[in-house]
Amino acid sequence: MEFLELLLKWVEILGTAAFAASGAMVAIERGTDLFGVLFLGIVTALGGGTLRDILLGEFPPRMFYSYSYLCIAAATALIVFIAAGALSKKYHEKYDLINKICNYFDALGLAVFSVTGVTYAIRAGFFDNPFLCVFLGMTTGIGGGVLRDMMTGAVPFVLKKRIYAVAAIVGSLLYWVLLRVSLSQFSSMGISVAVVFLIRVLATQFCWDLPKIEEHTS
Amino acid sequence: MEFLELLLKWVEILGTAAFAASGAMVAIERGTDLFGVLFLGIVTALGGGTLRDILLGEFPPRMFYSYSYLCIAAATALIVFIAAGALSKKYHEKYDLINKICNYFDALGLAVFSVTGVTYAIRAGFFDNPFLCVFLGMTTGIGGGVLRDMMTGAVPFVLKKRIYAVAAIVGSLLYWVLLRVSLSQFSSMGISVAVVFLIRVLATQFCWDLPKIEEHTS
Amino acid sequence: MEFLELLLKWVEILGTAAFAASGAMVAIERGTDLFGVLFLGIVTALGGGTLRDILLGEFPPRMFYSYSYLCIAAATALIVFIAAGALSKKYHEKYDLINKICNYFDALGLAVFSVTGVTYAIRAGFFDNPFLCVFLGMTTGIGGGVLRDMMTGAVPFVLKKRIYAVAAIVGSLLYWVLLRVSLSQFSSMGISVAVVFLIRVLATQFCWDLPKIEEHTS
Numbered sequence: 001m002e003f004l005e006l007l008l009k010w011v012e013i014l015g016t017a018a019f020a021a022s023g024a025m026v027a028i029e030r031g032t033d034l035f036g037v038l039f040l041g042i043v044t045a046l047g048g049g050t051l052r053d054i055l056l057g058e059f060p061p062r063m064f065y066s067y068s069y070l071c072i073a074a075a076t077a078l079i080v081f082i083a084a085g086a087l088s089k090k091y092h093e094k095y096d097l098i099n100k101i102c103n104y105f106d107a108l109g110l111a112v113f114s115v116t117g118v119t120y121a122i123r124a125g126f127f128d129n130p131f132l133c134v135f136l137g138m139t140t141g142i143g144g145g146v147l148r149d150m151m152t153g154a155v156p157f158v159l160k161k162r163i164y165a166v167a168a169i170v171g172s173l174l175y176w177v178l179l180r181v182s183l184s185q186f187s188s189m190g191i192s193v194a195v196v197f198l199i200r201v202l203a204t205q206f207c208w209d210l211p212k213i214e215e216h217t218s
Numbered sequence: 219m220e221f222l223e224l225l226l227k228w229v230e231i232l233g234t235a236a237f238a239a240s241g242a243m244v245a246i247e248r249g250t251d252l253f254g255v256l257f258l259g260i261v262t263a264l265g266g267g268t269l270r271d272i273l274l275g276e277f278p279p280r281m282f283y284s285y286s287y288l289c290i291a292a293a294t295a296l297i298v299f300i301a302a303g304a305l306s307k308k309y310h311e312k313y314d315l316i317n318k319i320c321n322y323f324d325a326l327g328l329a330v331f332s333v334t335g336v337t338y339a340i341r342a343g344f345f346d347n348p349f350l351c352v353f354l355g356m357t358t359g360i361g362g363g364v365l366r367d368m369m370t371g372a373v374p375f376v377l378k379k380r381i382y383a384v385a386a387i388v389g390s391l392l393y394w395v396l397l398r399v400s401l402s403q404f405s406s407m408g409i410s411v412a413v414v415f416l417i418r419v420l421a422t423q424f425c426w427d428l429p430k431i432e433e434h435t436s
Numbered sequence: 437m438e439f440l441e442l443l444l445k446w447v448e449i450l451g452t453a454a455f456a457a458s459g460a461m462v463a464i465e466r467g468t469d470l471f472g473v474l475f476l477g478i479v480t481a482l483g484g485g486t487l488r489d490i491l492l493g494e495f496p497p498r499m500f501y502s503y504s505y506l507c508i509a510a511a512t513a514l515i516v517f518i519a520a521g522a523l524s525k526k527y528h529e530k531y532d533l534i535n536k537i538c539n540y541f542d543a544l545g546l547a548v549f550s551v552t553g554v555t556y557a558i559r560a561g562f563f564d565n566p567f568l569c570v571f572l573g574m575t576t577g578i579g580g581g582v583l584r585d586m587m588t589g590a591v592p593f594v595l596k597k598r599i600y601a602v603a604a605i606v607g608s609l610l611y612w613v614l615l616r617v618s619l620s621q622f623s624s625m626g627i628s629v630a631v632v633f634l635i636r637v638l639a640t641q642f643c644w645d646l647p648k649i650e651e652h653t654s
Contacts (some may be wrong), residue, residue: 109504155370165253428470431520
């Protein structure tokens with residue numbers, strides 16, 4: 001069990017860093033300054049968990065206590081900023097590659113954040129409310145990205161492409177069900193995280209999208 | 219009294235559906251996928267009440283308990299999505315007609331949501347704070363639409379056209395005043411709902427707008 | 437001490453008015469109606485403090501009790517609206533001058549709001565959490581402007597230019613440190629407010645910006 005906790009911790013750190021990197025990359029694209037890069041990195045990494053804590057009525061939100069995640073998010077955003085400045089044109093040439101690598105971490109982050117979201121909802125005493133558990137799992141997973149997009153005036157990515165939120169919902173629901181049928185937390189977590197990760201990687205690889213009304217501009 | 223409760227319930231259901239439809243229609247226009255349509259439909263329908271609950275400090279917000287409204291919002295958004303896909307070009311031809319019908323329901327929803335917002339604020343013990351009651355009435359009425367527009371990167375409709383928020387404010391204030399002078403809840407509710415509905419329908423019909431500085435692009 | 441309280445009160449009133457004016461001016465530029473101008477003015481002036489109260493878990497937020505600030509914000513926004521209408525073309529010619537005057541008040545507002553944000557965080561019992569104190573100082577200072585920009589679909593100004601949020605952070609941190617080393621509240625407040633104000637005025641005067649990745653569109 002201790003091994004799981006440790007593993008989860010490390011995966012959560014990777015996820016935080018990946019989310020922060022995605023926020024920082026969007027900020028750079030939008031032409032913000034260094035503060036904007038750090039701010040959007042932190043909002044993307046910690047926003048989902050903060051929204052979850054607000055909806056659970058837990059104040060002040062956890063981000064004010066777990067400095068480690070804050071520092072990881074800020075450091076990652078700073079590294080992205082420095083790297084983008086140092087690489088300059090190369091940053092833009094390698095953008096697709098960097099983005100691809102980030103995507104794997106992001107998938108891991110989404111998977112872990114969704115599961116931890118459900119865990120916190122259960123700890124707050126809402127195991128009997130599957131809708132709340134799944135909704136807060138999803139919120140923890142996608143909330144940071146939605147805030148990032150709202151702050152940069154874009155239609156949230158999550159509403160448009162690649163089975164993103166649905167992966168978080170599937171994983172959160174699966175985790176809740178597995179716990180409900182009394183599978184161990186270890187196995188439930190491992191399976192759910194793996195499923196979300198796989199869905200996201202496959203969806204990106206094969207460009208899976210949900211159905212969409214295409215004729216809307218005709 | 220029981221008749222009023224029942225009537226109100228049904229009108230609230232109609233309002234929820236109308237708000238969800240407006241969210242779904244905006245989502246389709248913005249080119250989101252099926253999840254985006256459902257998500258924006260739900261946010262538009264339940265967002266105002268959730269903001270109200272957050273400002274009242276009631277956690278978790280009511281949307282996590284009143285599944286019926288959630289289901290109605292999701293079902294409506296799904297129907298809009300399917301209809302838009304099935305009608306395809308016809309959807310765009312009939313868009314104005316559909317929009318017009320939605321507008322009536324939306325006016326009803328705005329009216330009922332404003333009044334229920336005031337009711338919840340009073341129940342939470344703030345009858346003596348008219349500003350809070352009216353503000354939360356307005357928030358319940360317009361909050362979902364504002365979130366919808368913020369999420370799609372648009373200047374909120376409510377800030378631009380057709381006596382929308384003002385209708386919610388007038389209705390909320392009227393309801394508070396009528397209760398204050400000890401009119402029965404039945405009559406207060408009926409009168410306030412009717413007034414908001416009328417203002418909105420007339421404002422849409424005759425294109426009433428609040429004053430605006432026109433020269434701003436000169 | 438009483439003199440400080442009184443002075444602070446007046447400066448806070450000036451700051452509220454300046455923030456409301458900036459919200460109203462953005463609203464007019466974006467073509468909102470009278471309600472939009474009032475609404476954005478109020479959101480810009482009171483939004484930061486309301487976000488701070490939500491993150492502190494204090495419900496309902498203070499804006500529902502301190503009517504005076506609400507009235508000042510609404511009155512200022514109304515005056516801007518009337519003036520913009522009356523001056524018409526002259527409003528646009530004098531826009532730069534008006535903006536410059538507003539900027540000084542805005543700098544004062546930012547300074548005072550940051551310091552009061554820290555004060556409220558300390559009063560809520562979080563003196564031992566410097567990150568929370570500084571974050572809530574910054575939130576109180578910049579939150580209204582961020583909400584204003586999110587509602588008008590723009591990338592928040594604060595992420596882009598002129599050492600804005602950083603000034604709030606520096607001032608909040610300085611205030612916390614000065615209180616920590618047991619300087620009197622009077623002196624701590626005076627020094628911190630002066631520092632934020634100076635940074636902002638100088639940053640505007642000399643167009644100081646934080647570093648930025650310039651090549652992002654190449």
